[in-house]
Amino acid sequence: xxxxxxxxxxxxxxxxxxxxxxxxxxxxxxxxxxxxxxxxxxxxxxxxxxxxxxxxxxxxxxxxxxxxxxxxxxxxxxxxxxxxxxxxxxxxxxxxxxxxxxxxxxxxxxxxxxxxxxxxxxxxxxxxxxxxxxxxxxxxxx
Amino acid sequence: xxxxxxxxxxxxxxxxxxxxxxxxxxxxxxxxxxxxxxxxxxxxxxxxxxxxxxxxxxxxxxxxxxxxxxxxxxxxxxxxxxxxxxxxxxxxxxxxxxxxxxxxxxxxxxxxxxxxxxxxxxxxxxxxxxxxxxxxxxxxxxxxxxxxxxxxxxxxxxxxxxxxxxxxxxxxxxxxxxxxxxxxxxxxxxxxxxxxxxxxxxxxxxxxxxxxxxxxxxxxxxxxxxxxxxxxxxxxxxxxxxxxxxxxxxxxxxxxxxxxxxxxxxxxxxxxxxxxxxxxxxxxxxxxxxxxxxxxxxxxxxxxxxxxxxxxxxxxxxxxxxxxxxxxxxxxxxxxxxxxxxxxxxxxxxxxxxxxxxxxxxxxxxxxxxxxxxxxxxxxxxxxxxxxxxxxxxxxxxxxxxxxxxxxxxxxxxxxxxxxxxxxxxxxxxxxxxxxxxxxxxxxxxxxxxxxxxxxxxxxxxxxxxxxxxxxxxxxxxxxxxxxxxxxxxxxxxxxxxxxxxxxxxxxxxxxxxxxxxxxxxxxxxxxxxxxxxxxxxxxxxxxxxxxxxxxxxxxxxxxxxxxxxxxxxxxx
Numbered sequence: 206x207x208x209x210x211x212x213x214x215x216x217x218x219x220x221x222x223x224x225x226x227x228x229x230x231x232x233x234x235x236x237x238x239x240x241x242x243x244x245x246x247x248x249x250x251x252x253x254x255x256x257x258x259x260x261x262x263x264x265x266x267x268x269x270x271x272x273x274x275x276x277x278x279x280x281x282x283x284x285x286x287x288x289x290x291x292x293x294x295x296x297x298x299x300x301x302x303x304x305x306x307x308x309x310x311x312x313x314x315x316x317x318x319x320x321x322x323x324x325x326x327x328x329x330x331x332x333x334x335x336x337x338x339x340x341x342x343x344x345x346x347x
Numbered sequence: 348x349x350x351x352x353x354x355x356x357x358x359x360x361x362x363x364x365x366x367x368x369x370x371x372x373x374x375x376x377x378x379x380x381x382x383x384x385x386x387x388x389x390x391x392x393x394x395x396x397x398x399x400x401x402x403x404x405x406x407x408x409x410x411x412x413x414x415x416x417x418x419x420x421x422x423x424x425x426x427x428x429x430x431x432x433x434x435x436x437x438x439x440x441x442x443x444x445x446x447x448x449x450x451x452x453x454x455x456x457x458x459x460x461x462x463x464x465x466x467x468x469x470x471x472x473x474x475x476x477x478x479x480x481x482x483x484x485x486x487x488x489x490x491x492x493x494x495x496x497x498x499x500x501x502x503x504x505x506x507x508x509x510x511x512x513x514x515x516x517x518x519x520x521x522x523x524x525x526x527x528x529x530x531x532x533x534x535x536x537x538x539x540x541x542x543x544x545x546x547x548x549x550x551x552x553x554x555x556x557x558x559x560x561x562x563x564x565x566x567x568x569x570x571x572x573x574x575x576x577x578x579x580x581x582x583x584x585x586x587x588x589x590x591x592x593x594x595x596x597x598x599x600x601x602x603x604x605x606x607x608x609x610x611x612x613x614x615x616x617x618x619x620x621x622x623x624x625x626x627x628x629x630x631x632x633x634x635x636x637x638x639x640x641x642x643x644x645x646x647x648x649x650x651x652x653x654x655x656x657x658x659x660x661x662x663x664x665x666x667x668x669x670x671x672x673x674x675x676x677x678x679x680x681x682x683x684x685x686x687x688x689x690x691x692x693x694x695x696x697x698x699x700x701x702x703x704x705x706x707x708x709x710x711x712x713x714x715x716x717x718x719x720x721x722x723x724x725x726x727x728x729x730x731x732x733x734x735x736x737x738x739x740x741x742x743x744x745x746x747x748x749x750x751x752x753x754x755x756x757x758x759x760x761x762x763x764x765x766x767x768x769x770x771x772x773x774x775x776x777x778x779x780x781x782x783x784x785x786x787x788x789x790x791x792x793x794x795x796x797x798x799x800x801x802x803x804x805x806x807x808x809x810x811x812x813x814x815x816x817x818x819x820x821x822x823x824x825x826x827x828x829x830x831x832x833x834x835x836x837x838x839x840x841x842x843x844x845x846x847x848x849x850x851x852x853x854x855x856x857x858x859x860x861x862x863x864x865x866x867x868x869x870x871x872x873x874x875x876x877x878x879x880x881x882x883x884x885x886x887x888x889x890x891x892x893x894x895x896x897x898x899x900x901x902x903x904x905x906x907x908x909x910x911x912x913x914x915x916x917x918x919x920x
Contacts, residue, residue: 232467239382239470247382254375285419286373289445292467293375 215342222339227332229295236294249340255294259329262287263322266306270319280310280318287325298328362477363388370400370416370428371443376466380415383470397423404436409595411438412480415464418444418451426458433459437592439479443468484599491600494556551593558582559593
């Protein structure tokens with residue numbers, strides 16, 4: 206098969222998402238397996254939900270970190286949610302960043318929190334881009 | 348998709364149709380779980396808020412089989428929700444979290460969670476959740492049975508093989524309480540000492556349970572509700588929730604009996620004798636249910652082949668409720684049971700009304716209306732059993748045989764869930780025969796129990812036992828039928844697989860319903876006064892024994908305060 210063949214590209218990209226640790230293979234495959242006639246694009250639907258949810262959570266985190274005093278308890282809650290959400294699509298790097306952030310949060314380290322938040326946002330942005338590209342390709346392939 | 352209850356492993360319809368309520372504030376997970384559960388052929392309802400979940404659960408008691416909830420909910424702590432559900436609805440609850448910390452998990456279990464799943468959750472984990480429902484049901488039945496003083500005797504024949512079907516109970520001391528794995532129904536304390544805990548679980552002692560049953564009977568099964576029961580019981584420390592939960596279990600138990608009965612009747616050969624005979628030596632399936640015979644003795648209830656046909660046992664005429672035990676000796680294991688079952692869909696709100704001396708307590712009667720389609724006549728032909736025709740009459744005594752939907756050919760081995768229709772309700776009322784209870788307890792079709800196709804594999808064997816058709820116990824279908832289809836099906840399945848035959852020996856002052864299931868699983872209903880019935884060794888003799896008892900004893904009034912039809916136990920032999 207031609208390397209540039211769209212199907213090949215899709216597979217390649219998928220594989221690299223896994224290999225590079227962006228996405229947990231098992232979880233993602235499970236999402237794909239849930240696809241059926243009723244939900245032919247189930248994986249993509251879930252990922253889209255994830256974007257919405259994440260955007261909201263990130264916004265909440267930012268708001269907390271802006272306020273003084275920082276409500277670490279609430280932050281911890283939100284991070285817990287974010288972790289849960291990330292696990293839904295297997296967003297590994299995002300989840301790891303959240304865990305780190307959570308550690309700073311337990312330590313009530315505002316500085317550490319703010320720094321790590323940037324990391325979370327970054328990982329999220331990268332992942333989102335990749336996934337969007339991936340699904341675009343998937344749709345093109347049909 | 349079949350909504351089977353617990354079918355035997357051979358039947359792969361269960362656990363399809365399991366009704367799951369998923370509660371999670373994470374929309375992504377909610378959607379994934381919903382999809383996964385649907386793939387497992389479960390029926391899924393989702394909720395993003397704990398309070399919404401509680402609303403749904405309260406609105407539709409018995410509308411769900413199991414709840415899966417995330418631990419972290421914004422409006423309510425997941426553990427709190429767990430407690431509520433356990434207390435009020437007594438459903439199995441599975442907790443979920445992305446956090447797998449042991450202390451959290453432990454907390455979940457302490458609060459009564461059946462299981463604690465870690466996110467990301469895999470489909471295979473969800474596939475297995477039905478086990479919790481199943482387990483709980485078995486335990487519930489056992490609880491109630493032990494309260495009812497039944498003793499179960501394990502059928503040696505089936506051995507452990509039966510345990511899959513969930514219906515074999517090993518002989519146990521009725522007072523023995525079992526700890527369930529996820530919830531303990533019985534606390535150490537004796538009387539529901541409220542100080543304890545969040546669980547506030549009540550120990551339902553035999554006495555307490557009898558008070559409960561008595562209250563239920565007094566109120567009238569169709570009118571029963573936790574508050575009224577509670578008032579009547581007059582037990583100060585007992586709460587409405589305790590009663591509600593117990594009532595729910597009781598209903599499930601009764602529905603299970605009914606299923607067994609149906610199963611049994613359809614499965615076994617039932618010998619029908621003219622029920623109007625007093626001493627019908629055997630059991631007659633009375634054709635016209637309406638008549639109330641004063642000679643309760645007849646009380647032969649027969650459910651034949653899936654027609655839960657309850658014969659009207661002398662209802663009001665008896666001054667005291669008497670328990671009739673009807674036993675139908677079957678000389679042959681049922682085999683080809685051919686039943687023409689009326690279309691299940693025609694089943695009315697399945698109610699089985701028994702009017703009989705079967706112990707309405709306090710003068711109320713247990714009305715068993717066979718739930719069946721309005722067309723009752725069902726012909727069952729067993730190879731060795733005379734054909735019995737049941738005529739369904741619309742008087743109160745009639746049995747609407749919800750179970751009459753046995754498929755004509757016995758070769759049908761599975762229960763068709765879609766045939767399971769309304770569960771007959773037992774209404775205790777002091778009305779006379781002319782009451783047709785159906786109206787009251789019309790349950791939605793959903794709760795209807797249809798005659799289950801008999802699963803012949805198990806039962807057909809050589810049961811020498813008779814099949815007393817005592818639908819009385821069976822017919823104790825709760826009024827209102829909150830029983831979900833699943834539970835019905837479950838019990839049905841169980842019954843079917845085990846092939847229950849019921850015996851209703853009548854004993855002095857005692858009514859025993861013996862349900863011989865398949866291999867004579869018989870649960871001894873009634874009191875411990877007749878220990879001989881508990882003797883496993885007696886199994887083979889039971890039929891005769893009971894038969895005789897039937898013959899002689901039906902006129903014995905039983906002490907109404909002690910026995911009620913509902914208190915018939917299942918005698919598992």
